[in-house]
Amino acid sequence: MEVPPDLILYNGSLHTLDEQTPFATAVAVTGKRISALGTDRDLLGLAGVATRTKDLKKRLVLPGFCDTHFHFYEWAMNYDSIDFSKTINFSGMETAIREKAAQSGPGQWVLGQGFNESEWPENKMPDRKDLDRAAPDNPVCIWRCDLHLAVANSLALKLARIDEQTKDPDEGVIVRNADGSPTGVLKELAANLIREVIPQLSESILLGNMEKAIAHAHLLGVTSVHDIRLMGGGEGADALKLWQTLEASGRLNLRCQVALPGEMTDQAIALGLQSGFGNDRLKIGHLKFFSDGGMGARTGWLTQKYLDAEYGMPLTPVNQIEAAVIKADRAGLACMVHAIGDRACREIIAMFERVEQQNQSRCRIPHRMEHLQMILPEDLEKLSRLENLAVSCQPNNLSLDISMIDECVGPRGKYAYALKSILNTGVPMCLSSDAPVADPNPFAGIYSAVTRKRMNKTPVHGWYPEQVLSVAEAVRAYTLTPAQTSCCDHMLGSITPGKLADLVVADQNIFEISKDAIAETQICLTLFDGKIVYER
Numbered sequence: 001m002e003v004p005p006d007l008i009l010y011n012g013s014l015h016t017l018d019e020q021t022p023f024a025t026a027v028a029v030t031g032k033r034i035s036a037l038g039t040d041r042d043l044l045g046l047a048g049v050a051t052r053t054k055d056l057k058k059r060l061v062l063p064g065f066c067d068t069h070f071h072f073y074e075w076a077m078n079y080d081s082i083d084f085s086k087t088i089n090f091s092g093m094e095t096a097i098r099e100k101a102a103q104s105g106p107g108q109w110v111l112g113q114g115f116n117e118s119e120w121p122e123n124k125m126p127d128r129k130d131l132d133r134a135a136p137d138n139p140v141c142i143w144r145c146d147l148h149l150a151v152a153n154s155l156a157l158k159l160a161r162i163d164e165q166t167k168d169p170d171e172g173v174i175v176r177n178a179d180g181s182p183t184g185v186l187k188e189l190a191a192n193l194i195r196e197v198i199p200q201l202s203e204s205i206l207l208g209n210m211e212k213a214i215a216h217a218h219l220l221g222v223t224s225v226h227d228i229r230l231m232g233g234g235e236g237a238d239a240l241k242l243w244q245t246l247e248a249s250g251r252l253n254l255r256c257q258v259a260l261p262g263e264m265t266d267q268a269i270a271l272g273l274q275s276g277f278g279n280d281r282l283k284i285g286h287l288k289f290f291s292d293g294g295m296g297a298r299t300g301w302l303t304q305k306y307l308d309a310e311y312g313m314p315l316t317p318v319n320q321i322e323a324a325v326i327k328a329d330r331a332g333l334a335c336m337v338h339a340i341g342d343r344a345c346r347e348i349i350a351m352f353e354r355v356e357q358q359n360q361s362r363c364r365i366p367h368r369m370e371h372l373q374m375i376l377p378e379d380l381e382k383l384s385r386l387e388n389l390a391v392s393c394q395p396n397n398l399s400l401d402i403s404m405i406d407e408c409v410g411p412r413g414k415y416a417y418a419l420k421s422i423l424n425t426g427v428p429m430c431l432s433s434d435a436p437v438a439d440p441n442p443f444a445g446i447y448s449a450v451t452r453k454r455m456n457k458t459p460v461h462g463w464y465p466e467q468v469l470s471v472a473e474a475v476r477a478y479t480l481t482p483a484q485t486s487c488c489d490h491m492l493g494s495i496t497p498g499k500l501a502d503l504v505v506a507d508q509n510i511f512e513i514s515k516d517a518i519a520e521t522q523i524c525l526t527l528f529d530g531k532i533v534y535e536r
């Protein structure tokens, strides 16, 4: 006789993404797997004495979300720093710094991230003097929401020994006044000069932060992440060690595919590491490369000048990325390349074309392009011909970037966040948050993708509304497509008997309500590996 299920969720509205049974009202879970799908009557009939049953009161059930571009380690590490994502003007930023400095005491580092000056009425970039006024006795460093630019105060610059004499690092810019003195604004890798002097947290604090961050992910319905590397190699080893410690101690209640820093290509090949190695919780993902910067810092690499700056900048030269990708591809290591500007996208698509022509790939998972924030129609055409590539785009950033993109490229903004055109190429498209660059809430991402509005619901008809996705397309890009492009769709990505029971219950049905209300959707219940890890 069959074992009765441990849990039956019934009277729900299941959007399964399962081809055979796209809709159902009940699901049974046995151990960590989904054991049956169907009607309330059929499934409740399977219940045994020990089976728990839960009436969902018609609520929507979806597969657990996978955020495919999440700087999870970075997000967790900054749990204690100032979050400027809700700061609405310049003085709000100054007040937050002043308060944090007062709480921390003189000499302590004050860190923050997520400011977006292009959305403030003053539209003014802060500089060292502004931060000095707010916190003269603390080293202060704050990151812009895109993480491509940081601003440091005088004390932080002094500790990092950044002055008139300091040369710009490779792939970075120390912005200067007419007399050569630093303004405090540090673009791209110049911000790492500050990172290097910020004291490290202890392992127990780091692990505690990771656990808090995992619990936060459950509250958002996120059951899988791809943890993405930032620039600078050191962070990769720290992150991978922490993930392993969590996994070994049974505290890893999240499926994580960890990216490796591109600078470590040779070492990873020498060790024989391959993408996909690991288990259903922790896996080796892609090597991460950067072909350009971000548009907010005007370092995203464009085919035509910015209205208020030059062409942006390539970061790692394309030929260098190409040499690494060719080696990695032969060794079974998939690569992901950050490409923001239309020029960067063009170059990287051409690069992947050359790699496909000359290589017999040994990768178990496709390569990836990240962001494709601005891409021209002729390059979309080329993208559609690539066979071993997936993309990950960030609708949450769209909501943050509308004003900034209008300001820096004007009407060419119609090529930005061209999600529908990208989807139409047939290339598998995942959606993701790029947190902490943007809010990691998947419903905020789905809202942005289907409305193309700011969080305050402007512009009313959406920004270039011809590029909106349907709700079903957006949901698929957060669930099934990530599983299919990480060689785990045999166990994840849809509510299908036999797959792992990662699923979420939402408080409203996003397929039925007004699209404008989707961002306010909240998770009522998160099931991970068959266990309830969050319940409201």
Ligand SMILES: [Zn+2]
Pocket: 069, 071, 228, 434, 437
């Ligand atoms: Zn990123």
